[in-house]
Amino acid sequence: MEKEKSESSRILQRFAFWKSSTEKPEAPFVEEEGEKSEDAVIDIENLNVYIREQHILKNINLSLHDKKITCIIGPSGCGKTTLLRSINRMIETTEHLRVTGRVCVDGEDIYDRKAEITHIRKKIGLLSQRPTPLPMSIYDNITYGCRIHGERNRKKLDSIVEKYLRNVNLWDEVKDRLHTPASALSIGQQQRLCLARGLAVEPQFILADESTSALDPISSKHIEDLFAKLRKRYGIIMVTHTLRQALRIADYVVFMYMGEVIEQGTAEELFKNPQHELTKQYLSGVFS
Amino acid sequence: MSLPLLQRRLYKDKAMRTVMRVLTWLSLFLLVAIGIGLFFKSRLILSEHSLWGLLSGREWKPLSGEFGFLPFIVGTLFVTALSIAIALPIALLSALFLTEYAGSWVKRVVFPIFDILAGIPSVVYGVWGTLIIVPWIADRLGPKFVDYTSGYTVLASGVVLGVMILPILVSLLIEIFTIVPQDYREASASLGATKWQTCWKVILRKALPGIVAAVVLSISKAFGETIAVLMVCGNYAAIPRSLFDPCYPLPALIANNYGEMLSLPLYESALMFAAFILFFIILIFNIISRWVLRNIERNFKL
Amino acid sequence: MKSKFIVEKIFLGLMIISVILVFGFLGSILITIVRNGWPAMSWDMITQLPGGGFYIGKEGGVLNAIVGSLYIVGASTVLGLLISIPIVFYINIYLKSDSKLASLSRLSFDVLYGIPSIVYGAFGFAIMISLGLRTSLLGGIIVITLLIIPIFVRSMDEVARQLPRHLLDATYSLGATRYEVIKVAIRQILPGIATATLLSIGRAIGDAAGVMFTAGFTDSIPTSLDQPAATLPLAIFFQLSSPIPDVRERAYAAAMLLTLIVLILSIVGRMITHRFSKNKIK
Known part of the structure; x- marks a missing residue:
């Protein structure tokens, strides 16, 4: 009951924000800190993933925090992406898959037989490596998620589109062509559109799978800056291949190697004072 | 919520x-x-005659109870094989030319044309066959090889079917060759191969599974074609001895006689058996070709 | 000169000959049809039903066959789409790609695709006889629908298999159910669906063997589903077997008409397909 209340009040508040924002379009990103009564957490306990009897993830234990940026780093093929994809059960599209252990989102085990996955996925947005606009107009891309989750009110949808496009600094670039195909946008714009689309269903977490690697440096910077802003509202878990990026924006860092979590901690601890030999080697560039 | x-x-x-x-x-x-x-x-006919007797019988005299399907089966296979033998080399060579030698604009223009032509109804091919191919065989080609031919022959059926499957075969092959990554061509050329050597040794090999699949598709189409063949095959129930003999493929047999012969249960059953043979051949053919394809794909993973 | 250059020359020559042959054959078909069909072509052909003495060379046209063909093609295309789209998405979205059922149904559609239309026709007719039905528009529609479903499924499946994984993932990650994902995926393969439709229409309108026994033939335009219906390919076929030259002339005209209809359909269809692809993600 309590949750329901906070949910609705949050929506109302956002709506109020939008009203004010139309008056002064350059309004900064809205900060709604301290609204949620408790910080949501993703808890991963003894997670093992096998594909075709290959042990891809080995006994992962992790806690991912809300309103923080957690960077998962490690050499390619270490299971970063698999870990990310198992957090919203996207991994299930893979064949010959076996998963053991628990991934709890908000205290709910998503691998529980009774768990309803569409409901859980709504709480966890995904921004993939390459932008993935849906085959429809810009407007429909943003509102798609809201509409499948039951929002039909045209005015509200309009306001949602404007609000989230503003949040990703895309509104001014596309406001005159909201009903043109999203595929006509530049790659950088598409990626911001996808971010806005993910935000529009009001997730608690955002998973980002090397989301800047396919972009040009300027667009990449753009997305990174957005993440830095978004951390005030959302928990962001990102897989990254560039150490510099992790250095710039991570609050927490998880270092993985060969399907195992070797070391984890706050960015400061891990970068300044790595404990494990492998981490030291990786950070100093012995391998990448 | x-x-x-x-x-x-x-x-x-x-x-x-x-x-x-x-x-x-x-x-x-x-x-x-x-x-x-x-x-x-077809149980009725199978209870009257042995399966082997039906399949190997050469005489077709329904009114006196003789049902030999061999002429029809041979006719069907002969015509289908001939049509592929005519269409495949032409289609392969022209698809190679259009993808590897001609400029990219050719593909842009030619590709839709073939797709549109592939939609021309088979009855039109039949009309063309009776107007052009049949007289040509009867008057020009036939006399050079045999004493007399009506023109309504195995050869006419094969040519009509072959031309009928050409557009679809060419457009499938163009699509398949286009998918072969450019890297292969560059790798081969950098070793000093001529364009044809690249085509022959690299592209055809790489595209083999696709080629087989396209051929399977065209065989399926040629095999069951009824009307176009019916118009040019001669409809004569004997085993054809040469390209200039008339023939009588199974689909034509059914089309010509079914509907009129319902008063004769045995005849009807015989025609149903003909349909069953067609069904069975297609079934087996598809299963085998799938198995072959899987093997090729496994062995040719370059 | 090295031998490899000689081989190169020879095969280049062969290739050019092949291309000329392909275009020669196809050009010859179009020219033959137009040259023979044009003289017998008249406004009456398109707008009149066969008159009393039509089959001995008197006045009349083939409107009955044109309308019959369009009825059958229209109805069976709609039915075919309604049946095959769910099948394609069931195989590609609901079933995993290593599913036994998926590969079994792909095999069975390959076989169904290969089954000659005469077999569908004869089988359909046998069923109709045993149910006490006579040749009718409905029978023709059902058989043609069965005939084109495999074409639909096969060619849409080809496109649906190449649905970008990331597109589906993006939709799932917004919390969509599989059914909702299908609705997005449909937009992506809309051009593919249009192409499949074109292909099926071409096959449906040109097929004679399937409707021979099931739809029958008539000189009037059917007004209900249980009446027989004429079709263009059959009209051509029957008139062509006539001994009277005038009637055969008309067969050529009808053949030209049929070719024209197919060409127009596929060119218009191509233009529509082009419009469909505007939202498609590369």
Whole structure:
């Protein structure tokens, strides 16, 4: 009951924000800190993933925090992406898959037989490596998620589109062509559109799978800056291949190697004072 | 939150899945039903004659109870094989030329043309056959090889069918060759191969599974074609000895006689048996070709 | 000169000959049809039903066959789409790609695709007889629908298999159910669906063997589903077997008409397909 209340009040508040924002379009990103009564957490306990009897993830234990940026780093093929994809059960599209252990989102085990996955996925947005606009107009891309989750009110949808496009600094670039195909946008714009689309269903977490690697440096910077802003509202878990990026924006860092979590901690601890030999080697560039 | 909505969505999802699953199973069932139905219908003739007797019999005298299917089976296979023998080399060479040698604008122009031509109804090919090919064989080509031919021959059927499957075969092959990555061509050229050597040793090899699949598709089409063949084959129930003999493929047999012969149960059953033979050949052919394709794909992973 | 250059020359020559042959054959078909069909072509052909003495060379046209063909093609295309789209998405979205059922139904559609239309026709007719039905528009529609479903499924499946994984993932990650994902995926393969439709229409309108026994033939335009219906390919076929030259001339005209209809359909269809692809993600 309590949750329901906070949910609705949050929506109302956002709506109020939008009203004010139309008056002064350059309004900064809205900060709604301290609204949620408790910080949501993703808890991963003894997670093992096998594909075709290959042990891809080995006994992962992790806690991912809300309103923080957690960077998962490690050499390619270490299971970063698999870990990310198992957090919203996207991994299930893979064949010959076996998963053991628990991934709890908000205290709910998503691998529980009774768990309803569409409901859980709504709480966890995904921004993939390459932008993935849906085959429809810009407007429909943003509102798609809201509409499948039951929002039909045209005015509200309009306001949602404007609000989230503003949040990703895309509104001014596309406001005159909201009903043109999203595929006509530049790659950088598409990626911001996808971010806005993910935000529009009001997730608690955002998973980002090397989301800047396919972009040009300027667009990449753009997305990174957005993440830095978004951390005030959302928990962001990102897989990254560039150490510099992790250095710039991570609050927490998880270092993985060969399907195992070797070391984890706050960015400061891990970068300044790595404990494990492998981490030291990786950070100093012995391998990448 | 809005649990009723969520439940409604999940319910819809489940309902749609059920509908789709039922449709998929129904289509599987259709295949089985056709097989069983045709077999059931041809039981009468199978109880009167032995299976081997029917398949190897050369005499077709329905009114006196002789049903030999060999001429029809041979005719069908002969015509189908001939059509592929005519169409495949031409299609392969021209598809290679259009993808590897001609400029990219050619592909842009030619590709849609072939797709459109592939839609020309088979009856039109039949008309063309009777107007052009049949007289040509009777007057020009035939006399050079045999004393007399009416023009309505195995050769005419093969040519008409071959031309009929040309557009579809060429457009499939162009598509397949286009998919072969550019890297292969560059790698081969950098070793000093000529363009033809690259085509022959690299592209054809790499595209082999696709080529086989395209040929399977065209054989399926040629094999069952009825009307166009009916118009040019001569409809004469004897085993053809040469390209200039008339023939009588199975589909033509059914088309010519079914519907009129319902008063004779045995005859009807014989025609159903003919349909069953067609069904069975297609079934076996598809299973074998799938197996072959899988093997090729395994062995040729370059 | 090295031998490899000689081989190169020889095969280049062969290739050019092949291309000329392909275009020669196809050009010859179009020219033959037009040259023979044009003289017998008249406004009456398109707008009149066969008159009393039509089959001995008197006045009349083939409107009955044109309308019959369009009825059958229209109805069976709609039915075929309604049945095959769910099947394609069931195989590609609901079933995993290593599913036994998926590969079994792909095989069975390959076989169904290969089954000659005459077999569908004869089988359909046998069923109709045992149910006590006579040749009718409905029978023709059902058989043609069965005939084109495999074409639909096969060619849409080809496109649906190449649905970008990331597109589906993006939709799932917004919390969509599989059914909702299908609705997005449909937009992506809309051009593919249009192409499949074109292909099926071409096959449906040109097929004679399937409707020979099931739809029958008539000189009037059917007004209900249980009446027989004429079709263009059959009209051509029957008139062509006539001994009277005038009637055969008309067969050529009808053949030209049929070719024209197919060409127009596929060119218009191509233009529509082009419009469909505007939202498609590369």
